[in-house]
Structure formats: C-alpha cells, structure tokens
Amino acid sequence: MNRILVTSALIYANGPLHIGHLAGAYLPADIYTKYNRLKGNDIIHICGTDEHGIPVTIKAEQLGISPKDIVDKYHKEIYKDFENLHIDFDNFSRTSSPLHHKMAKEFFLKIHKKGLIEKKEGQQLYCPKCERFLADRYIEGECPYCHSENARGDQCEVCGKWIEPTQLINARCKICGTIPKIKKTYHWYFLLDKMQNQLEDWIESKKTWKSNVKSFAKGWFKEGLKSRAITRDMKWGVPVPLDDAKGKVLYVWFDAPIGYISSTIEWANEIGKPELWKEYWFGKDTKLIHFIGKDNIVFHAIVWPAMLLGYNNEIIMPSEIPANEFLNIESRKISTSRNWAIWVKDFLDVFPADFLRYYLAANLPENSDMDFKWKEFQAKINGELADILGNLVNRTYVFINRYFDGLVPEPDTFDNTDNKLIQSINNASEDIGSLFEKFHIRQATFQLMNLAREGNKYFDFKKPWVLIKEDKRKCATTLYLLTNLINTISTLFTPIIPEGMKKIKNALEQENNSWDNASKLNIKPRTRFNNPGILYKKIDDKIIRREEERLMNNSNIEKEIKNNIEMTKDDYVTIEDIHKLGLKVAEIVNAERVNETDKLVKLFIRIGKEDRQIIAGIAKHYNIEELIGKKIIIVSNMKPAKIRGIESKGMLLAASDTNTMSLLTVDRDISSGVEIKC
Numbered sequence: 001m002n003r004i005l006v007t008s009a010l011i012y013a014n015g016p017l018h019i020g021h022l023a024g025a026y027l028p029a030d031i032y033t034k035y036n037r038l039k040g041n042d043i044i045h046i047c048g049t050d051e052h053g054i055p056v057t058i059k060a061e062q063l064g065i066s067p068k069d070i071v072d073k074y075h076k077e078i079y080k081d082f083e084n085l086h087i088d089f090d091n092f093s094r095t096s097s098p099l100h101h102k103m104a105k106e107f108f109l110k111i112h113k114k115g116l117i118e119k120k121e122g123q124q125l126y127c128p129k130c131e132r133f134l135a136d137r138y139i140e141g142e143c144p145y146c147h148s149e150n151a152r153g154d155q156c157e158v159c160g161k162w163i164e165p166t167q168l169i170n171a172r173c174k175i176c177g178t179i180p181k182i183k184k185t186y187h188w189y190f191l192l193d194k195m196q197n198q199l200e201d202w203i204e205s206k207k208t209w210k211s212n213v214k215s216f217a218k219g220w221f222k223e224g225l226k227s228r229a230i231t232r233d234m235k236w237g238v239p240v241p242l243d244d245a246k247g248k249v250l251y252v253w254f255d256a257p258i259g260y261i262s263s264t265i266e267w268a269n270e271i272g273k274p275e276l277w278k279e280y281w282f283g284k285d286t287k288l289i290h291f292i293g294k295d296n297i298v299f300h301a302i303v304w305p306a307m308l309l310g311y312n313n314e315i316i317m318p319s320e321i322p323a324n325e326f327l328n329i330e331s332r333k334i335s336t337s338r339n340w341a342i343w344v345k346d347f348l349d350v351f352p353a354d355f356l357r358y359y360l361a362a363n364l365p366e367n368s369d370m371d372f373k374w375k376e377f378q379a380k381i382n383g384e385l386a387d388i389l390g391n392l393v394n395r396t397y398v399f400i401n402r403y404f405d406g407l408v409p410e411p412d413t414f415d416n417t418d419n420k421l422i423q424s425i426n427n428a429s430e431d432i433g434s435l436f437e438k439f440h441i442r443q444a445t446f447q448l449m450n451l452a453r454e455g456n457k458y459f460d461f462k463k464p465w466v467l468i469k470e471d472k473r474k475c476a477t478t479l480y481l482l483t484n485l486i487n488t489i490s491t492l493f494t495p496i497i498p499e500g501m502k503k504i505k506n507a508l509e510q511e512n513n514s515w516d517n518a519s520k521l522n523i524k525p526r527t528r529f530n531n532p533g534i535l536y537k538k539i540d541d542k543i544i545r546r547e548e549e550r551l552m553n554n555s556n557i558e559k560e561i562k563n564n565i566e567m568t569k570d571d572y573v574t575i576e577d578i579h580k581l582g583l584k585v586a587e588i589v590n591a592e593r594v595n596e597t598d599k600l601v602k603l604f605i606r607i608g609k610e611d612r613q614i615i616a617g618i619a620k621h622y623n624i625e626e627l628i629g630k631k632i633i634i635v636s637n638m639k640p641a642k643i644r645g646i647e648s649k650g651m652l653l654a655a656s657d658t659n660t661m662s663l664l665t666v667d668r669d670i671s672s673g674v675e676i677k678c
Contacts, residue, residue, distance in 0.1 A: 024293030034495035048093035054137035091267035141168030409476030582637030583676035608673025
C-alpha cells in the first residue's frame with residue numbers, strides 16, 4: 001500500500017470561490033484522492049486558507065474592517081463551497097491559527113541558524129500619503145519585462161516573472177494612487193542563490209514532471225537565483241521571531257506553504273494520533289504531491305523545496321507538482337476585481353455539483369489555458385451526461401423493469417459481441433487508473449464516457465426490443481452485461497461525478513467496489529434494479545441565456561466588450577500576409593503514434609516530390625488507419641521544431657471545439673504540393 005500526501009494550494013481568504021480556482025488546484029486533487037481511496041492506498045488531502053496575504057489586508061482596508069473579520073468570513077464560505085462540490089479534505093486549516101504561527105517561526109529560525117537567512121539593508125517604496133512602507137501588493141505599475149500594465153509588486157500575472165517592487169515602471173500606491181518614494185530600510189533575505197546548484201540537481205532528477213513546471217524552473221536557473229526578501233513591514237501576519245525585527249512579519253509566500261505541515265499536524269491531533277504527521281512528512285516511502293495553478297510554480301518548485309532543504313535534510317521533498325494552466329471565461333481572463341467570474345455558490349444555486357465537476361474534468365487546462373463557455377457547457381452536459389450516460393442507465397432499467405420484473409436476468413452463453421464488451425469491462429480499471437496515475441484526468445474522463453458510448457452501441461446492436469420477442473435468453477444476456485457495465489462505470493466515475501454514481505449504486509443496492517475489483521461482473525442474476533430516476537436532467541436554453549446575461553450584467557467588463565466589437569485597422573490582414581504562410585496541399589502517406597504520449601501522432605507527408613514528417617496533437621480524434629491517404633492543408637514554411645525530441649517540419653491546419661477536431665482537407669482530388677491561393 002502506498003502512502004500519499006496530497007496538498008492543494010492554500011487559497012486566499014479574501015473572497016469567495018470561483019470556477020477558476022477549481023480547475024487548477026482543487027478538483028484535480030480531489031479526483032486523484034478519491035481514485036486512490038478506491039485503490040486502497042493510504043492517502044490524505046491537506047489544504048486550508050491562506051490568511052496573511054496582502055490581498056486580505058487590502059480588502060479589509062477597502063471595507064473598513066479588520067483582516068480577522070475578512071478571513072473568518074471567507075474561511076467558512078470557502079469551506080462550505082468545497083463541501084457542496086463534494087471536494088473532500090482530511091484537514092482544512094488556516095494560517096492564522098496559533099499552531100501555524102508556531103510552525104512558521106520554527107521554520108524561519110532553523111533556516112536562519114543554518115546561515116541561509118540574512119539581514120540586509122535595501123531600498124523600499126514608501127507612500128508619503130499613507131505614511132508607510134508599501135508591501136509588494138500595495139504597489140502597481142508597468143512590468144519591467146513584458147511591459148503589461150497593472151503588474152503587481154511581487155509578480156506579473158501576464159509573463160509570470162517574480163518582480164521586486166522597485167523594478168516596476170511608473171509605480172503607484174494601490175490604495176491612494178500616490179507615486180511612492182524610495183527609502184532605505186532593512187529586511188531578512190532568503191539566500192536562494194546559495195542553493196541553486198542543489199536545487200538544479202534535484203529538479204533534473206524529476207523525470208516525470210510536467211514540462212511546464214521543469215521549463216519554468218530552468219528559466220529561473222538560467223537567469224540565476226537571487227536572494228529574496230522574506231519579511232514585510234506589516235502588522236497582520238506571523239511576526240518575525242527575532243529581537244531586532246519589531247514590526248516585521250514573514251512574507252506570505254514563506255509563511256503559506258508551511259501551512260501544509262501545520263495542517264497535517266492539526267489533522268493528526270484531531271484524530272488522536274499526534275505523532276502520525278511525522279510518518280507522512282519524514283517517511284521515505286511517502287509520495288508528496290502538490291496540486292497548484294501555474295502562477296504558483298516558482299514557489300512550489302524552487303522556493304518551497306529550498307525551504308524544506310534548509311529546514312531539515314530528512315524531511316520529504318515534493319514527488320510531483322502537477323501544475324495546471326488557467327481557466328478563462330468566454331475567452332476572457334477571470335478578473336474578480338471586475339466581477340468577470342462565475343462564483344461557485346451562484347453556480348450551485350442553479351446546477352448540481354456533478355455538472356461543474358464533469359465539465360471541468362473534461363476540459364481541465366492541463367497543458368494550455370482552457371475556456372469555459374456557457375453554451376459549450378450546456379452542450380457537454382446535455383449531449384454526454386444526459387444523452388449518453390443517463391440514457392444508458394435509463395434504457396437498461398426500463399427493459400429490466402418491464403420484462404424481467406425489475407430483477408437482473410440470468411445470462412445465457414456469450415457470443416463474440418458479448419465477449420468484446422466483457423473485455424472492455426475487464427480492462428477498464430487498469431486503463432483508466434493508469435491515466436489517473438499520470439494526472440491525465442481529461443483523458444480519463446473521455447475514456448470513461450467512451451465506456452458509456454460503447455454500452456449504447458452494444459444496446460443498439462443487440463436490439464433487445466427485438467430479442468425480447470425472438471430470443472428472450474439472448475435478451476437476458478444483453479441486459480445482464482449492460483447492468484454489469486453500468487456498475488463498473490458507477491465505481492470508476494465516482495471520483496469525478498460522485499452524486500450521479502451514488503444514485504446508480506443505490507438503484508442496484510450496491511456498495512462501492514474497490515477500484516481493482518470494479519472491472520469484474522459483480523452484479524449477480526436476480527439483483528434488484530430499482531428506479532434510479534432521471535440521472536441527469538438536461539439544461540434548458542432559457543437557463544443558459546439567463547446565466548450569460550447575469551455574467552455580463554454583473555461585470556464591469558461589459559463596456560469593454562461592447563467597445564471592442566468592431567475591428568481596428570491594425571486587426572486586418574492583407575493577401576500578402578496570407579501568402580507568407582506558405583499554405584500547401586500535402587498527402588499523408590503513413591502515420592504512427594508517438595510513444596509515451598496521449599495525443600501526438602507522427603505524420604509522414606508528401607508535398608509534391610518532397611517527403612517530410614510533422615508532429616500533430618490529433619491522436620484523440622483520429623485513428624491511425626483513417627489518416628493515411630488524406631490530403632490536408634499545411635503551413636509548409638513553418639520553422640522546424642523538435643517535439644518530444646522528434647523533428648517536425650510544418651504544421652497542419654485543423655478546426656476544433658470542445659468535443660470535435662476536424663482536419664482541413666480538400667473537397668476533391670488534387671495533387672499534393674499545390675499551393676493554396678487567395
């Protein structure tokens with residue numbers, strides 16, 4: 001049995017939960033944890049609210065209340081939203097707790113004692129109107145790297161660079177708008193530069209990490225790690241435990257990740273085993289997995305590991321950091337300040353939790369930013385949860401109830417079609433499980449729905465409405481296998497859509513099987529199949545229109561959208577621009593999957609008399625056999641690139657939406673190599 005410690009990034013307690021939060025750190029972690037529980041693994045999921053961040057104090061000042069009032073309010077609201085979404089934590093703590101303060105101070109002192117924290121005099125921005133030094137997020141300005149406006153004094157959200165406040169161009173106080181002055185002060189610095197070689201060697205050993213995490217870290221190493229201030233001039237936070245540090249608190253990104261440990265200690269205390277936390281944090285067999293969003297990569301892949309190394313050389317290090325990209329809404333970045341967000345509480349007032357869990361799981365931004373669109377959400381729920389999965393359960397129940405008195409019938413001998421379905425049932429646990437193990441939740445969701453698709457195809461092929469008249473024993477076999485398929489699906493889909501899968505289990509009067517046992521024919525003849533009701537109700541167009549209007553009407557972004565409907569002159573392209581693309585017809589002469597990838601295909605193409613190879617991410621949408629012989633449109637003068645170590649010379653063109661990808665092809669036979677003309 002494996003021991004696994006899962007953490008989700010501590011969430012700022014300065015506002016309610018929105019769907020963008022879920023897609024990064026929380027839903028993937030919950031799905032992974034639920035899967036491992038079904039596997040029988042020793043796993044705990046640790047989280048909490050980050051209550052010392054500057055966003056908390058800024059919100060408090062804006063509302064004229066204390067930071068404690070803010071964090072008390074949102075800690076409860078956030079936890080309630082998680083509960084209603086069936087996102088479970090073994091412990092959900094908070095960084096304002098005395099236990100956390102004690103642990104954070106201990107961390108600081110141990111690293112300080114090793115000579116890795118040093119007091120330095122430096123320059124800091126001071127607001128003459130507010131009469132105080134400005135901590136990083138109290139400052140806004142132009143990013144010195146990508147020159148985007150409204151960059152924060154700690155990090156640019158556009159390019160991801162970590163910024164020192166004094167680097168900002170045209171800096172201003174976030175509270176009053178005053179241009180701050182530079183004054184001398186002192187802070188304590190974490191000497192990351194002393195640890196670069198050790199960190200580089202450690203990260204290089206992580207062969208299974210996502211490329212976005214390793215690439216991000218290597219970019220920092222290339223620039224060279226620098227000492228970073230880890231204290232701030234504030235009253236709200238963990239006081240720096242040194243005699244000459246009056247008025248200083250620990251920087252939130254030094255303080256917050258320690259919350260993973262203090263929350264684990266709190267969990268151990270609450271279950272009456274106060275020493276148990278050490279088995280997770282010091283056990284050599286523990287697998288530590290941090291689920292985060294991409295904006296937290298630098299802190300979890302560089303700063304936090306450096307802190308752990310400085311704290312105790314026997315403590316475990318992160319095993320995996322499956323960082324997700326961002327979720328946007330209707331092609332726009334989520335902005336809570338402009339209310340361009342879908343709040344979880346509002347969503348759950350209208351829709352079941354399974355709807356959001358399924359849609360996000362099927363569209364998680366695992367490798368690139370993804371987009372939530374209300375109409376696509378409706379199509380996904382209606383077309384898949386209702387029409388595929390719900391329909392399979394309902395039609396099977398109806399036949400058993402009508403023709404077999406509500407009891408699963410005794411099967412007869414199995415034919416080839418039956419055996420093919422049995423094989424799919426037998427393979428499902430291992431196939432889906434291997435995807436969860438690799439954090440490929442989107443693909444696992446797709447494969448699970450494919451099981452239901454296969455069940456419907458089997459139902460249609462067998463035609464039980466004909467068999468019941470011509471061969472009742474064969475009809476019985478069909479319904480017996482369909483019920484077992486549904487039972488398998490109800491276990492394997494539980495980590496993603498637990499509410500609906502519980503309905504199925506109740507209808508079949510079954511407990512959840514273990515993961516590995518789920519791929520057996522567990523439903524015995526004469527098992528009662530009770531009425532599960534409508535598993536998932538379809539979403540009406542009126543409801544979607546109302547939600548679209550609510551998003552638009554509540555948002556300060558509405559005017560921006562209306563003002564940008566018409567294209568400016570700079571938005572237009574010319575015929576010369578099109579010709580630069582080198583669009584040509586190419587014929588696919590062979591194709592093969594790229595090893596150890598889920599979606600990449602190596603295409604061998606012919607452009608006139610020239611043979612080339614290109615790499616394309618189309619494996620989820622096309623079988624190898626159907627690609628050979630197609631004549632596609634490619635960008636022939638694309639700069640060659642290496643993808644997974646394989647050279648790709650060109651790029652094919654395709655159109656895609658949430659469910660479908662379609663290659664751009666020619667509508668009649670034409671020679672390969674022909675140039676696309678305007």
